[in-house]
Amino acid sequence: MRARHRSAKPALSTGWPSGDRGLTALPGGATFSPADCHMLELQTPVQFVKGVGPGRARDLAAKNIHTVEDLLYTLPYRYEDRTRFCPVRELRPGEKTSVLVEVMSTGLTVTRKSRLKIFDLSARDKTGGVRCKWFHSEYLHRRKIFRRGQQVILYGKFEPAPYGAGSLQVINPEFEILDVDAEVSSQDSIEMGRIVPVYEAARGLGTRTLRRLIHTVLSELSDVPETLPPAILERHDLMDRRAALQESHFPSAETCREDLAARRTSALRRLIFEELFLLEVGIRWKRRLARNVRGMPFRIDPGLLRAAGDFLPFRPTRAQERVLNEMSEDMRRPNPMNRLLQGDVGCGKTVVALQAGAIAIENGAQAAFMAPTEILAEQHHHYARRLFDQSGYRVGLLTSGLKKAARRDLLEELSQGRLQLLIGTHALLEPDVAFRKLGLVIIDEQHRFGVRQRFNLMKKGAHPHTLVMTATPIPRTLSMTLYGDLDVSVIDEMPPNRRSVKTHLLDELKRSRAYRFIADQVRQGRQIYVLCPLIEESEKLDLRPARKIFEHLQGQVFPDFRVELLHGRLKNIEKDAIMKRFAAGHTDILVSTTVIEVGMDVANATVMLIEHAERFGLAQLHQLRGRVGRGPEPSYCLLMQGAGTIGPEAFQRLNCLRETTDGFVIAEKDLEIRGPGEFFGTRQSGLPTLRVADLLRDRRILETARREAATLVDNFESQESLVQWAAGLSSGWQARYGLVGVG
Ligand code: ADP
Numbered sequence: 001m002r003a004r005h006r007s008a009k010p011a012l013s014t015g016w017p018s019g020d021r022g023l024t025a026l027p028g029g030a031t032f033s034p035a036d037c038h039m040l041e042l043q044t045p046v047q048f049v050k051g052v053g054p055g056r057a058r059d060l061a062a063k064n065i066h067t068v069e070d071l072l073y074t075l076p077y078r079y080e081d082r083t084r085f086c087p088v089r090e091l092r093p094g095e096k097t098s099v100l101v102e103v104m105s106t107g108l109t110v111t112r113k114s115r116l117k118i119f120d121l122s123a124r125d126k127t128g129g130v131r132c133k134w135f136h137s138e139y140l141h142r143r144k145i146f147r148r149g150q151q152v153i154l155y156g157k158f159e160p161a162p163y164g165a166g167s168l169q170v171i172n173p174e175f176e177i178l179d180v181d182a183e184v185s186s187q188d189s190i191e192m193g194r195i196v197p198v199y200e201a202a203r204g205l206g207t208r209t210l211r212r213l214i215h216t217v218l219s220e221l222s223d224v225p226e227t228l229p230p231a232i233l234e235r236h237d238l239m240d241r242r243a244a245l246q247e248s249h250f251p252s253a254e255t256c257r258e259d260l261a262a263r264r265t266s267a268l269r270r271l272i273f274e275e276l277f278l279l280e281v282g283i284r285w286k287r288r289l290a291r292n293v294r295g296m297p298f299r300i301d302p303g304l305l306r307a308a309g310d311f312l313p314f315r316p317t318r319a320q321e322r323v324l325n326e327m328s329e330d331m332r333r334p335n336p337m338n339r340l341l342q343g344d345v346g347c348g349k350t351v352v353a354l355q356a357g358a359i360a361i362e363n364g365a366q367a368a369f370m371a372p373t374e375i376l377a378e379q380h381h382h383y384a385r386r387l388f389d390q391s392g393y394r395v396g397l398l399t400s401g402l403k404k405a406a407r408r409d410l411l412e413e414l415s416q417g418r419l420q421l422l423i424g425t426h427a428l429l430e431p432d433v434a435f436r437k438l439g440l441v442i443i444d445e446q447h448r449f450g451v452r453q454r455f456n457l458m459k460k461g462a463h464p465h466t467l468v469m470t471a472t473p474i475p476r477t478l479s480m481t482l483y484g485d486l487d488v489s490v491i492d493e494m495p496p497n498r499r500s501v502k503t504h505l506l507d508e509l510k511r512s513r514a515y516r517f518i519a520d521q522v523r524q525g526r527q528i529y530v531l532c533p534l535i536e537e538s539e540k541l542d543l544r545p546a547r548k549i550f551e552h553l554q555g556q557v558f559p560d561f562r563v564e565l566l567h568g569r570l571k572n573i574e575k576d577a578i579m580k581r582f583a584a585g586h587t588d589i590l591v592s593t594t595v596i597e598v599g600m601d602v603a604n605a606t607v608m609l610i611e612h613a614e615r616f617g618l619a620q621l622h623q624l625r626g627r628v629g630r631g632p633e634p635s636y637c638l639l640m641q642g643a644g645t646i647g648p649e650a651f652q653r654l655n656c657l658r659e660t661t662d663g664f665v666i667a668e669k670d671l672e673i674r675g676p677g678e679f680f681g682t683r684q685s686g687l688p689t690l691r692v693a694d695l696l697r698d699r700r701i702l703e704t705a706r707r708e709a710a711t712l713v714d715n716f717e718s719q720e721s722l723v724q725w726a727a728g729l730s731s732g733w734q735a736r737y738g739l740v741g742v743g
Pocket residue numbers: 314315316317320343344345346347348349350351471495496601630
């Protein structure tokens with residue numbers, strides 16, 4: 001056997017493995033020394049793979065590929081069936097296809113008007129010719145990438161050329177140039193005559209390079225420890241790990257092409273299951289740890305519960321009552337509450353949270369209530385003050401705008417325990433904010449915060465009870481993964497005499513009618529929001545900026561009404577004044593950017609006109625619409641679409657909004673349109689980036705994996721035995737899925 005590593009790497013042969021890459025122990029506890037290694041292990045750094053020099057190692061590192069394992073878990077994003085190419089004559093316009101053709105000629109043209117450089121290539125096979133155009137790819141010309149006579153594979157969408165009688169063209173196709181001596185029919189080629197993996201290319205790393213590296217690694221890999229317990233492999237008929245890796249990169253000839261495209265081969269299914277299972281083990285583990293700590297059990301007798309109800313100026317809905325009961329069950333227990341409260345905008349989450357606050361205060365503890373914006377924090381502050389008017393509780397507000405002296409006084413009261421409820425923004429997280437006895441943490445609009453921030457606020461107490469709230473409903477399967485360490489409560493009922501909001505889709509032609517309608521509403525004493533995407537004039541986009549709209553409305557359309565402009569660049573004190581005037585009914589029409597998105601609560605506002613509605617996301621539109629329909633009067637949401645055509649996705653969004661007001665339906669739709677990655681954002685979830693699985697596509701596998709993970713974790717008798725088991729897992733597991741954020 002040959003030694004695989006190169007000799008000129010002295011820097012790496014000492015001090016490795018470095019401790020910061022998580023679990024690097026080899027099976028059997030052996031330590032790994034590159035010098036006596038002839039085969040590759042999963043933990044081997046990529047530098048030791050044949051064909052990887054320092055430069056390539058850097059390119060790989062930039063792609064987050066450090067070890068052989070990282071490389072193996074870089075899966076192809078598609079597969080190409082090169083056992084048979086589609087002859088050019090049989091190409092179907094509009095379909096994504098790959099063809100094998102010979103280069104005939106190339107050239108660079110520059111468009112006259114916009115000086116746009118376009119690289120042209122014409123090529124053909126025995127049955128016909130195709131033309132390719134690449135935009136912004138001058139390097140193809142400069143570096144003479146293509147030469148006449150070369151065999152190339154082109155992949156893209158072939159369409160009829162605009163002026164070419166019947167011929168097909170493809171714009172910016174992916175391409176692969178075959179070596180001059182490419183053995184097109186060779187048995188063991190990794191490029192041709194088989195199903196070939198195509199990887200996402202990155203800087204310095206073409207798909208061919210990755211393909212070659214991964215092929216090398218697969219053939220020189222010694223031992224691949226199994227991550228899944230045998231019983232689970234058997235129960236779910238899962239392929240063993242090594243075979244799954246092999247087959248996922250280089251599928252055997254008989255593999256079903258459709259299964260590959262849908263990521264449903266048994267090899268891929270095994271890797272998807274593995275990833276989701278390990279993720280769920282981490283989540284369940286965290287949950288188990290969180291359940292093990294001792295918190296601050298509250299005494300909650302029926303009298304206290306009744307008293308918490310007496311604060312309310314209205315009868316709570318059944319859903320609100322149920323949630324209050326769920327929370328008080330939690331808070332009675334010795335281990336702390338970890339609860340997520342979901343409920344559509346306007347369903348009344350805040351009051352329930354404040355009731356929990358009252359329970360904490362009655363138990364001699366303090367409560368912290370964090371909201372994502374100052375306006376929202378101030379609104380909660382007002383609300384809480386009013387609610388607790390008769391109670392004698394001291395309620396404080398902490399935002400970054402607070403004056404130094406006032407802040408000092410507030411913090412002193414807080415640390416002495418004289419202040420019982422502190423409401424605020426991120427300012428609550430500042431290190432000098434210290435409670436005397438923090439017993440309850442409430443976080444509003446949880447998805448606006450990171451998991452870290454939640455933990456940082458919790459650390460200000462000794463395992464306080466925690467309630468996080470969100471108005472972004474998440475389908476149950478996903479919320480259990482995303483918020484797996486939390487129990488979930490749902491308010492699925494609106495307060496009585498809420499009217500559902502009528503939603504209309506409008507275009508420029510109907511603008512004057514919309515204005516007449518607004519004028520009519522104002523004359524009846526109602527108030528109006530006009531929402532705009534941006535404040536300043538934008539050169540690139542044809543958007544109607546808030547300021548322009550404001551000037552137009554006040555100057556020309558509604559000179560007799562009181563119109564105001566609210567946007568994010570105003571000083572907080574100005575924003576506050578504008579909001580207050582609107583809330584007090586002194587303003588008829590509030591032109592605003594999305595700063596009012598969360599939480600604004602003005603019952604007299606009945607119309608929400610959204611300019612350029614096509615530019616907003618579905619969840620955001622739903623939130624914005626939730627600002628109206630909060631009082632007894634019928635309310636309206638007018639979605640004004642910008643001039644010009646809107647894309648099919650935008651149309652789907654607007655239509656969905658017109659059809660339903662159910663937050664869950666909207667969330668599902670949103671998820672479907674955008675996919676889970678964007679839906680969750682990166683900040684809020686605290687989830688590791690998944691390399692193989694897709695939470696939405698693989699929902700079914702996720703369910704099974706979760707069940708198995710729960711059983712496994714719960715059946716370990718001790719924490720130590722669990723740790724021991726995890727140590728046998730692949731490198732980096734703990735860092736990726738493990739105990740981040742549990743402290
Ligand atoms: P959200 O869930 O969006 O945070 P809020 O807690 O802000 O909702 O409640 C929205 C409005 O509904 C508030 O003005 C609140 O006083 C009112 N509200 C909440 N619960 C009820 C109820 N059971 N009956 C009547 N009004 C209610």
